[in-house]
Amino acid sequence: MVRPHRWRIFITLASYIFYAAWDWRFALLLAGSTIINQGFAVAMHRTSDQQRRTALLVATVVVNLGILAYFKYWNFFADSGQAVLGNLGFEVPSLLVHTVLPVGISFFTFMALSYVIDIYRGDQKPTTFAKFTVFLSFFPHLVAGPIVRPAELVPQFEPPPDPRRIDTTRAFALIAGGLFKKVVIATALADFVDPVFGAPNQYSSLVVLIAIYAYAIQIYADFSGYTDMAIGIALLLGFKLPQNFDRPYSSASLREFWRRWHMTLSRWLRDYLYIPLGGNRKGRTRTYINIMLTMLLGGLWHGASWTFVIWGALNGLGLVVDHWWVSRRSERGGREPATSGPRRWGMIFLTFNFVCLAWVFFRQDSLGGATNLLSHLFTNWGQPSPQITIGVILAIAALMVTQFTPPSVGQRLRGLFSGFSALGQGACLGVVLMVINLLGPYGVAPFIYFQF
């Protein structure tokens, strides 16, 4: 059995080398965030003075969000401010700075914040500096999540995982499935989506429509593919990370969608933003305002752009309508939401199309680009659409089928695979790797969520 402290040193070093491979300065930033947040956490735990604890919490939030804001939002606000002042007749020198966004900064900042806030709330005690370092830098989740809570990961460090009891089946299934989603599906669809979103006026309305659906599948395959691999790799090391996607496009309402899409961000926003704002405890109007605020900030979390704000606003508005509709039905003694049948399929169709509409704003660089794309949904019908190939249709269909496949099917297959010897499992994986390599391109684009 590996001694815990040696294991922690090894995994910390490995994680920092992994992270510094992008840019060594990023590693300094991560180390700085670790030291500062652990400092705040320990100081907070040591004092019983509530005022001091609150002051420390405010300082933690300001420092973390300040660093995040500098890297992610400075140029956005400097640019917008300059434009507003310029319109008012004030000449303001450009305050734009050229910074490279450190990979994963949003993810580890949110994890650090949840650690200190949980300590403030008394839900968590500070862990040792060594364990907190591993928690924050653990390489599988470091660059694009899932956003792990301290209570989920830190207890797994002591005692360290038993190397004789690894769920290799689930780990291999997640890694192979994630690789397939990213390398084959997401990349194939990116080749179709990128030109259409870049110049929609060049394509027929049918191509634009299919490209919008294709982007919904692309971003799902890309992001869930990454997190599946991250969870699978952590499992091979003996650690369980939380699930991040649960067949989101089979959702029959927007509320259900957000319980199934980027689940760890949704619950972070719920626990550290929506509930502290008052959640649904302060009346209907405040609930709707809280939902809108949460979704707007969730949109801004993705980046400093008005397109993300609109994306957040659309989702917020959709959730408000969803809440209003459900409460209105329950007040009138209406039927429970359908769990099957044509009504549920209708709701799934509606939800999926609404989500796809919002993705247009998420994907495009400007509001003009988004509205231009949407306008071309109506202007070019009847034109030939040679870009819609069998490959594109198959990629979309394949991912959509997985959304409606009961989990028991996958479990039965994994049960079968689980009984194989190492030779049998290795042979299966070897063939899967060959198929992925064959169907994928030479060279794969970076993950979409690395930019957040």
Added chain:
Amino acid sequence: MTENSDSQANRLRPVGHAMLAVIIALVLSSFLDARALHKSAVNQPAGTGRDLAMAATGALQGVSNFTQITQIRQGIANVVGLGDKDTINTKVIIPIKAPAPPIVPTKLAKPTKPVVPVKEVFSPQKKMKLYFGGDSLMGTVGLAMEQIGPRTGVMTVEPADFHISTGLNRPDAFNWFSHLTEMLKVEDPDVVSLMFGGNDADAYMSGLPENAKQSEHFGDAVWKQEYRRRVGGMMDLATQKPGRLVIWMGEPQMEESALNEKIIKLNEVYKSEAAKRPGRVIYLDLYSLFSPNGAKYSDTITVGGIKKVVRAPDGVHITMEGGAVVSGEVLKLLARQYDLRNFTPASLSLTG
């Protein structure tokens, strides 16, 4: 079904089992993918790493071919229409003979006045078709042109055909000579715009003619001779069809001085080869466009009194705004070269 019940249903294995399964998977897939691995090795930049990779994957491919295991992948590839995926194509196919100079139609306005060349007319009824191809630097230029071109009402722009990390040095990595031949056949554009160089700042070239010497240093006589042959060949290839125009875009200034020195040498080749083909090829000088009056590298330029960020933070690539600026220059050039009915570059906003 929860994850925990899933995990309970699966047999938990010792870590040694996982490692053995992974090793078997990697070894097996290495043999199955031997041809693809060898192609990846061949595509690497010249150097010891490439030599080692080629030796290792060459041996792997030998075993794979001998045992016929490679046929499994090839069989599946044939079924899904990817039969040529692992083929390494280093053939530099360029015309042996340059096309004849264009015959400019003329009309006599009046017997006493000089001869006026007749410009080819493009209109909403007969639109000009443009093709933009090249490496990653062409990406934003092509994409900007895709958006701006159709707004003129007299042209259509094919989707930007840019391929990252490609150039004319390494047809083994991406064979532009074969690719352009195919694209011209399929698209049949009136104007072909090309930009290369960012990935050609290196002495090593694949696909050399038989018995040709490999250049030892970038910019030496051997390199210059072969690179000229390729650039000129691409120009001739694109203008095989009478009346087709090539706009060859030179590289903009690079932030890193060592790379920029090489870019200057590359631009000399492009400019002089374009000059040898009057009426067929026009050189568009992006170096001067983004660094007017010999200015030092800057990521912004001022156009019409407005400062625009035209270069990406990496000091190499062009931003979308930069792409729009280049598109404006292309439109001006086309308006001089052709009779574009009802269109003048000044009438078009490039940012709308």
